[in-house]
Amino acid sequence: MLIIGIAGGTGSGKTTVVKKITEKLPKGEVVVMPQDAYYKDNSNLPLDERQKINFDHPNSVEFDLLIDHINKLKSNIEVQQPIYSYLTCTRAKETITVKPKNIIIVEGILILTNKKLRDLFDIKVFVHADADDRLTRVIRRDIIERGRSVNATLSRYEKSVKPMHLQFIEPSKRYADLIVPEGGKNNVAIDIITHFIERNLNT
DSSP states (O other): OEEEEEEEOTTSSHHHHHHHHHHHSOTTSEEEEEGGGGBOOOTTSOHHHHTTOOTTSGGGBOHHHHHHHHHHHHTTOOEEEEEEETTTTEEEEEEEEEOOOSEEEEEOTTTTSOHHHHTTOSEEEEEEOOHHHHHHHHHHHHHHTTOOOHHHHHHHIIIIIHHHIIIIIGGGGGGOSEEEETGGGOHHHHHHHHHHHHHHHOO
8 A cells, every 4th residue: 555645735736636646547546535624623613713714724634533544544444534614614424435445645735744644655745836826726716616705715815824834834845755846737747656656556
């Protein structure tokens, strides 16, 4: 089993990189574990307080549960992955059954900030994109997928996304084995990662 960690700032193109890598690998061999599924449940808080949560701070993620699930998959035990809603900022009652696969890809903005989690990865990747490109993607995503207004998105970017990126996410780049500029457009880097996976699965 190989475990790949793919990090990078919000809107950097991580999801596209993961999708392109997955498409190049044999079907049924890969399971993707998004960090977003492991945000802490905040159902104990009123909705207006939940909407103010800083999702770009490491304290917002239940890393212990994510680490536990990865270790169980390594031991050939299936897990129940949470489902998190950005609209309600809570976990759903339902879960997703994740079965062990030969390749586990863990993807998220903060995954390289946690040492215990980093130590589980066979290769650590950081997807880099310019700040203005990331902001454009964040605005588009937050409006379409998360029901936020342009003003709310820009306010969140200024108050939490940008400062947390500078404090936590960008510094975690130093732990990466491979830095991928231009995200999903960088086909050379995607091929390198794919070849690494294929070579190590066959050894």
